[in-house]
Amino acid sequence: MRVIDPDGNQLGIVPIGSAITTAEDFGLDLVEVSPDAKPPVCKIMDYGRYKFQQEKKQQEARKKQAVFQIKEIKVRPKTDTHDLDIKIGHIEKFLAKKNKVKVTVMFRGREITMTERGRQLLNHIAEHTGEFATIEQHPKMEGRTMSMVLSPK
Numbered sequence: 001m002r003v004i005d006p007d008g009n010q011l012g013i014v015p016i017g018s019a020i021t022t023a024e025d026f027g028l029d030l031v032e033v034s035p036d037a038k039p040p041v042c043k044i045m046d047y048g049r050y051k052f053q054q055e056k057k058q059q060e061a062r063k064k065q066a067v068f069q070i071k072e073i074k075v076r077p078k079t080d081t082h083d084l085d086i087k088i089g090h091i092e093k094f095l096a097k098k099n100k101v102k103v104t105v106m107f108r109g110r111e112i113t114m115t116e117r118g119r120q121l122l123n124h125i126a127e128h129t130g131e132f133a134t135i136e137q138h139p140k141m142e143g144r145t146m147s148m149v150l151s152p153k
Contacts, residue, residue, distance in 0.1 A: 070102050074104045075104070076108070087125075091118045104146070107145065110146060135148060
């Protein structure tokens with residue numbers, strides 16, 4: 001196995017026994033850094049400190065990870081324009097907070113024959129939110145509901 005000392009210098013390819021005694025001479029641990037390499041690479045270091053640094057890196061990665069929610073706005077085919085404008089305002093607020101928005105048109109009873117009206121509603125919403133939203137999923141019919149997903153630009 002290839003061994004690296006605490007200063008970063010390579011000691012070369014060394015048998016396991018002598019690598020462990022060298023690590024004990026330094027008062028540190030022998031840590032396998034990349035087991036898939038040919039030959040495997042080991043480093044002489046303080047294992048507790050190494051483990052702590054790895055945990056810190058993982059915490060930083062989790063902090064930078066994007067966390068978002070999907071908010072849902074429900075409308076009906078007969079929803080009036082004023083009510084629709086208010087819902088568009090809500091969509092704008094949700095998108096400003098970096099959340100995705102699922103806009104759903106619900107069809108009840110005989111309204112199922114008005115699927116074209118539902119598609120027009122969703123297109124109207126997409127036009128009015130176009131400056132601050134992108135359509136992630138275009139209008140799609142699922143049973144008695146038609147929905148689309150908007151995400152912030």
